[in-house]
Each structure stands twice: as structure tokens, then as C-alpha cells.
Amino acid sequence: MRSLDIGATGMLAQQMNVDVISNNIANMTTTGYKRQRAAFQDLIYQNIDRPGSTSSDSGTTVPAGLQLGLGVRTGSVVRQHGQGAIQITENPLDLAITGDGYFQIQMPNGDTAYTRDGTFQMNENGELVTVQGFIVDPGITIPSDAQSIDISPVGEILVNVPGQTTTTNVGQLQLAGFVNPAGLEAIGDNLFLETDASGSPTTGTPGQNEFGRLRQSALEQSNVNVVEEITLLITAQRSYEMNSTVISTSDEMLQTVTQLR
Amino acid sequence: MENSIYLALSKQLVQQTNMQIIANNVANANTAGFRAQNIIFEEFLVDPRGKTTDDAAGDPLSFVYNRAQYENTSPGSLSQTGNPLDAALVGPGFFGIQGPGGEVMYSRAGQFNMDADGTLRNSAGFPVADQGGSPIIIPRGSSEIKIDGKGVISNQNGPVGQMMVVEFDDPQVLEAQGNTLYSAPEPGRPAENTAVRQGHIEGSNVQPVVEMTRMIETLRNFQATQRVLQGENERLRTTIRKLTQQQ
Numbered sequence: 001m002r003s004l005d006i007g008a009t010g011m012l013a014q015q016m017n018v019d020v021i022s023n024n025i026a027n028m029t030t031t032g033y034k035r036q037r038a039a040f041q042d043l044i045y046q047n048i049d050r051p052g053s054t055s056s057d058s059g060t061t062v063p064a065g066l067q068l069g070l071g072v073r074t075g076s077v078v079r080q081h082g083q084g085a086i087q088i089t090e091n092p093l094d095l096a097i098t099g100d101g102y103f104q105i106q107m108p109n110g111d112t113a114y115t116r117d118g119t120f121q122m123n124e125n126g127e128l129v130t131v132q133g134f135i136v137d138p139g140i141t142i143p144s145d146a147q148s149i150d151i152s153p154v155g156e157i158l159v160n161v162p163g164q165t166t167t168t169n170v171g172q173l174q175l176a177g178f179v180n181p182a183g184l185e186a187i188g189d190n191l192f193l194e195t196d197a198s199g200s201p202t203t204g205t206p207g208q209n210e211f212g213r214l215r216q217s218a219l220e221q222s223n224v225n226v227v228e229e230i231t232l233l234i235t236a237q238r239s240y241e242m243n244s245t246v247i248s249t250s251d252e253m254l255q256t257v258t259q260l261r
Numbered sequence: 262m263e264n265s266i267y268l269a270l271s272k273q274l275v276q277q278t279n280m281q282i283i284a285n286n287v288a289n290a291n292t293a294g295f296r297a298q299n300i301i302f303e304e305f306l307v308d309p310r311g312k313t314t315d316d317a318a319g320d321p322l323s324f325v326y327n328r329a330q331y332e333n334t335s336p337g338s339l340s341q342t343g344n345p346l347d348a349a350l351v352g353p354g355f356f357g358i359q360g361p362g363g364e365v366m367y368s369r370a371g372q373f374n375m376d377a378d379g380t381l382r383n384s385a386g387f388p389v390a391d392q393g394g395s396p397i398i399i400p401r402g403s404s405e406i407k408i409d410g411k412g413v414i415s416n417q418n419g420p421v422g423q424m425m426v427v428e429f430d431d432p433q434v435l436e437a438q439g440n441t442l443y444s445a446p447e448p449g450r451p452a453e454n455t456a457v458r459q460g461h462i463e464g465s466n467v468q469p470v471v472e473m474t475r476m477i478e479t480l481r482n483f484q485a486t487q488r489v490l491q492g493e494n495e496r497l498r499t500t501i502r503k504l505t506q507q508q
Contacts, residue, residue: 001277003284010288017291037342039372039384040292042285044439048278048327066300066329067437068278069285072292075384075440078374080344100404179401180375199377202401210404239290242469246284249480253280256487260494 002070003250009071010243013040016074017236024224025233032116032190033222034079035229041075081181084116084223086215092149093120093128096220099212101175104137104203105130105191112137114176114201116220117190132189140171153213155206175211176201264307264322269489271324275302276483278327283476286467293384294370294441295465296332297472303328334432337369337466339458345406346373346381348424349463353432354455356412357390357425358383358442365394365448367427369463370441375399381414381422385440390425392451397422408459426452 020038027033048066086096095103095118102114113134120136123129126144128136142149146159155173178184183197194201207213279300289295306321339349348371350356355367372384379399381389388396399406403416412424427449429435435443 001280003277003280006281006284006288010284010290013288014291037372039370040289041370041385041440042289042292042295042437045437065436066278066327067298068281068330069289069298069437069439071285072288076374076386078372078384080342082343177402179379179399180377182374183377197377199379199401210402235291238469239287242287242290242473245473246287246476249476250280250284252480253277253483256484260487260490 001250001254002068004247004254006069006071007243007246007250009043009073010246011240013038013072013074014236014240014243016077018233018240020077021229021233021236025226025229028222028224028226028229030190030222031119031219032084033224034081034084034116035222035224036077036079038077039075040072043070043073045069079182079184079186080223082223084220086218087221088218090217092151092217093122094118094217094219095120095151095173096215096218097175097206097212098215098220099210100181101177101204101206101211102181102192102201104174104176104201106135106137106139107191108134111193112176113187113191113193114178114184115190115192118214118219136173138171138174140173142170143168146170151214151216153207153215155214173206173214174203175206176203177210178202265493266490268322268324269486269493271305271326272486273483273490275300275325275327276479276486279479280476280483282330283472283479286472287469287476290465290467290469290472292370292441292465293372293462294337294368295467296334296337296369297465297467298330298332300330301328302326331433332435332437333466335466337464339461339463341460342462343460345408345459346375347371347460347462348373348408348412349458349461350426350455351458352428352452352455354426354428354452355435355443355449356383357394357427357449359388359390359394359396360438360442360444361387364444365390365425366438366442366444367435367449368440368442371462379403385442387440387442391422392425394425397424408457410456410458412457424457426455426457428452428455 017038020036024035045067105113107113120128126142128140148160150158157171158167179199184192185195204211282298282300286297302325305324305326308321357365358368360366373381381397391397405417407415412426413420414422429449435445438444
């Protein structure tokens, strides 16, 4: 009974589907989170009668052969890099990217990680850091006596220092872009690493070329659409049930066979 | 040997194959671009033993066997994803995909992605073919990627390639190869009645209600045939017992 195994591949695939959907729902309020999607593919086919094989001595061929499929597998789980909604906050160091690009983060081990999450803060040295305390690359130090901080859409950071009438430029934020952002490797904490699939990054000023602009005192919310996720969840659950019905039906057929005598 | 047992057996074998096809349809109910399969049964006539050509009595015995399977070519449901690299086909056509050996294969699944070089690939990693059968490369720094109804992909600077979209006179000649790819004996001709829709995905055309009904039908057919076998077995046993008692 191959249908038993086929039903099992269907259940496994749907289980993976529910895993992906539940992670999306769990991260619906995570800043800068990008939703994922599982893509399924049919498994190989077993040729019982090849299409085009001859069916008589006079050379007639069968129009469609007999090919039996062997189930389903998860082809890939792809991250969808659509823009999330922008939420206004009161914190002057919160940054949202409207458009393409990633902030570059200096990891403690020297690697560069990439993120869309612009929830930045200052550390004890006045350096711009992430929630985890990792330094934003290129490093920006904000003077301790700065009164107000302005971050322009193109990434210039301007501060007001007492005793000066003009603002001082203390740094320029840079964004990184990838040919294939779906190929980035997620390492948790809203951070991504470059892989062979993503390609090497190009860096640039916000607002130039393909890079999006920055928005101060705003955060990018996740791009999870709850209604869509719940709909997908219902579909996945019902598919799971149907596959289990296939298994129990196959089981019943086998049981019938064992009663033969 | 007794023909009735083999008649019943032939039916049970095809019901098992039928069950496998239904199981595969159900397992792939959420596979984009998958097309449900149906089975064709055929009668296989055999003259009963001892029948001569001028014998008027006795119809031929009719065995059943699975002749072939065919694909349901009705369109699957379209769902909107908003992903600019998703494309669905409206109409009978197929996308051209470069298979593992570089040959052109065909698929209805339009969940495309880019790799590090910007090559457009399907969800199994095979490159999407352009009209000449070579991969489509979307240049670095592209934004505002648009796919028009004829499969022309363009970025902010203009067209970068055109997807191969082909049609077949008889879609049943396509041979499923897994990964929602099909191979064809002859290349298809350029599509005339098929439109590409960006930001959508075509789901499978499996209809769960139909599959569940077919499954119940298959199970009951299988069980009914089992009764025939059991009845025949009883009949033979009774015959043997009665004959041996008379000696």
C-alpha cells in the first residue's frame, strides 16, 4: 500500500507548513520581521506504463501513460521581503527603512550582520547600538552633551550641542543591499548573515540607487498579515486531516485484505 | 483455476492503484501548480475456458485493468501574494524551466526567487527559461520589478528578459517528473491564449470533496470485491466438502 506512505508525506509537509505559519504569527509584532512561506513540490513519479509506449502490434501508442506519484515534499521555505507597516514612536533613535536595504551591525565576533530592525540606543560611550548592545556599522558616537538628535532621510546624523548655533554632523549611516535578500541566513534576534545564496552586499547611502530612505522616530513592523496567516492555517489543518483520512482508509483496505480467507 | 477469483483480484489491484493516485492528489493539495490526476480503467475481455467460436452461449469474461492516468487540466485557484516574483498563468500555457540537464521542462508553478547572481529560479532551484531556453538574469540593483501579461520582466531601466510561456495542443503528452515539472516529447509553441499575472500564485486544482468521495468509493469497492472473494472461497470449500463426503 503506497498510499500509506503518500499520506504520511502529506502529513509531514502540512506539519512543516503549520510550523512556518505559527512562527509567522508568533512574530507578528516583532519589529522588522519578514514572513516566511513554505513551497511544496510533488515527489518523483513511478512509470508503470510510459506515455507513448506501444499498445498494439500495429504501432499505436497510448496517449497518456500510467504514472504514479509518490507524494509531496517541502521544496523551500522562502522569506518574503515585502515592506512592513511603519509605526511612529517617540524615541529619536528609532529608525525605519522605507524601501530596500539593511542596517549593518558589528557582531561581537567581528562578523557583520544585517537587520531591518532600527530599534537603536546609545551605550555608555555614546555609541549607536542595537537592543543587544551590538555596534551599528559604521560606528557613530553621539556627544554626551547633545541636546537633540536629528537623523535625516539620507542617513546624516545631526546633533545640537549647547553653545553652538548650528547643528553638528556626527556621522552618516550606510545601508547594505543584496541581489537576493531571500537567501540571507536568519540567526535570530532579527539579525541576518550573508550567504552564498544572498550574494555579497553592496553598501550605499540611504535614498540613493536602490536603497530606501530612513525615517526617524519610526519602526518597521513585521509584514505578517494575520488574516492571511489564519486562512493558511485553516487550509493546512484541513489538509493535514485529509491526509490522515487517506492513511486510515489505506489501513482499512489493508485490514480488509487480512480478513480474506 | 477459477476465473471469478481472478476477476475479483483484477478489480482489487486497480482499486489499489486508484487509492495511490487519490493519496498523491490529497498529499499535493497545497502544492502550487500541481494538477490532480485521474485514472482510466479499461475492460480486458477473455473468452471463458472451453468456449468455441461457434458457441453461442457464454459471454467473454471482463477483467479490469488500469489503462492510463490523465491530468485534470482545469485551472487551479489563484491566490494573491503581493510578492513581485510570483507569477500565475491564466490560460492553458506552461512556464519553461531549465531542467537538471539543461533541457527545457515545463511547469505551472510560479513561485520564483532570485539567487546571488540575480538568476530567476523556481522554488526547487531550477532556472526559469527565457524564450531561447537560457536563464533570465535580473541585474543587481533592480527595483520595481514588473512582469507583464506576456511574461516580459522589466526593472526601473526597462525590460531585462522575457519568460518562456508555451502551450501544447494536447497537454496530456506532458510527463510529470516531480518538483511540479513536466517533460514533453516536442517543444511547445509560443503561447497565444495564456496571460501571466504578477503577484499571484496558482494553487493546485485538487478538489478535496471530490478526492474524499473518490476515496470512500474506492474503499467500498475494495471491500465489496473482498466479499465476492470470500463468497467464492466459501463456495469452493463447500463444494470440496460435499464431494468428499459422498465418496
